[in-house]
Amino acid sequence: MNKPVDLRSDTVTRPTAGMRAAMAAAPLGDDVFGDDPSVNALQEKIAGMLGFEAALFVPTGTQSNLCGILSHCQRGDEYIVGQMQHCYRWEGGGAAVFGSVQPQPLEHQPDGSLALADIEAAIKPDDPHFARTRLLALENTLGGKVLPIAYLQQASALARSRGLATHLDGARLFNAAVSQAAASGTDARSEARRIAGLFDSVSVCFSKGLGAPVGSALCGTREFVARARRIRKMAGGAMRQSGMLAAGAAYALDHHVERLAEDHALARRLAEGLAGIEGVQMEAPQTNILFVDLTGPARERSAGLIPALANEGVLATGLYRLRFATHLDVDAAGIDRAVATVRSYLRA
Numbered sequence: 001m002n003k004p005v006d007l008r009s010d011t012v013t014r015p016t017a018g019m020r021a022a023m024a025a026a027p028l029g030d031d032v033f034g035d036d037p038s039v040n041a042l043q044e045k046i047a048g049m050l051g052f053e054a055a056l057f058v059p060t061g062t063q064s065n066l067c068g069i070l071s072h073c074q075r076g077d078e079y080i081v082g083q084m085q086h087c088y089r090w091e092g093g094g095a096a097v098f099g100s101v102q103p104q105p106l107e108h109q110p111d112g113s114l115a116l117a118d119i120e121a122a123i124k125p126d127d128p129h130f131a132r133t134r135l136l137a138l139e140n141t142l143g144g145k146v147l148p149i150a151y152l153q154q155a156s157a158l159a160r161s162r163g164l165a166t167h168l169d170g171a172r173l174f175n176a177a178v179s180q181a182a183a184s185g186t187d188a189r190s191e192a193r194r195i196a197g198l199f200d201s202v203s204v205c206f207s208k209g210l211g212a213p214v215g216s217a218l219c220g221t222r223e224f225v226a227r228a229r230r231i232r233k234m235a236g237g238a239m240r241q242s243g244m245l246a247a248g249a250a251y252a253l254d255h256h257v258e259r260l261a262e263d264h265a266l267a268r269r270l271a272e273g274l275a276g277i278e279g280v281q282m283e284a285p286q287t288n289i290l291f292v293d294l295t296g297p298a299r300e301r302s303a304g305l306i307p308a309l310a311n312e313g314v315l316a317t318g319l320y321r322l323r324f325a326t327h328l329d330v331d332a333a334g335i336d337r338a339v340a341t342v343r344s345y346l347r348a
């Protein structure tokens with residue numbers, strides 16, 4: 001039996017032997033008392049890397065965004081956000097449910113951005129009819145797309161000029177940074193810092209392509225992070241000997257940032273392999289996520305494709321639009337098996 005190829009998400013990675021060793025060796029305390037040295041070290045490390053005063057380690061990216069939005073906004077405030085962003089669409093409406101903060105969702109442009117004119121038009125005047133527009137939340141990467149740095153500069157300048165705070169859901173910030181570094185011949189860590197520097201707060205996931213089992217960090221000013229800490233407590237996210245988890249995340253920051261380029265290369269390999277199969281349409285992947293649209297007869301037979309892939313040990317999601325995510329537990333042989341299976345299923 002071939003090794004399974006799990007392309008459903010980059011969340012499925014298992015910690016490597018080196019990461020497990022770092023987790024097992026982590027010095028521990030009680031983070032609710034603020035004395036877990038491994039949590040404190042991770043928070044200082046990610047804040048320093050991204051150029052912030054402080055950071056907060058949280059169990060999930062969902063909680064990180066929730067703590068971020070609720071630290072920027074009060075009851076009756078609103079945040080401007082994209083229709084497809086995680087912190088609008090995929091978090092159970094948490095900001096509205098737990099914080100009475102209203103989202104103002106906008107349609108995305110084809111490159112994943114929100115048009116500046118749409119943002120401008122969505123900002124409400126100070127009038128008792130309206131919720132108070134307080135925050136612009138963006139996401140990078142969005143569906144694997146890298147928002148252009150020039151756009152981020154303009155969007156953040158617009159928000160600032162209108163008195164809005166800015167939050168970046170950077171669950172995959174380092175994928176964006178690695179891609180940008182490859183295009184501009186710089187290094188990923190300075191690109192990550194350049195992107196993060198345009199926002200008042202940034203959330204980063206360690207459990208996606210970085211390969212840690214659990215955890216995200218929310219970065220901002222010391223005062224912002226102190227507010228977020230209260231919300232994390234209310235949300236039930238203040239953990240105790242969480243240094244074991246933080247050590248895995250710190251290991252990922254030391255060892256798994258630059259290697260994201262390998263995941264991007266595998267996504268390109270997958271796209272190149274699938275190109276030319278009849279009924280398969282896609283845009284070239286910019287990072288580690290590939291969406292594949294099925295058309296014509298291929299679309300009619302799409303319901304059987306995911307099961308046929310699973311039969312060969314290849315896992316993916318979707319129906320007419322398939323989604324494949326590459327990560328550190330996938331190799332070229334696995335990608336080639338995925339290509340061969342799609343080809344033989346659609347040809348049969």
Ligand SMILES: *Cc1c(COP(=O)(O)O)cnc(C)c1O
Nearest residue numbers: 060061062063086087139169171
């Ligand atoms: C995965 C993800 C999150 C958070 O996910 P959790 O499963 O809650 O850790 C947030 N934003 C984006 C863009 C994501 O991809």
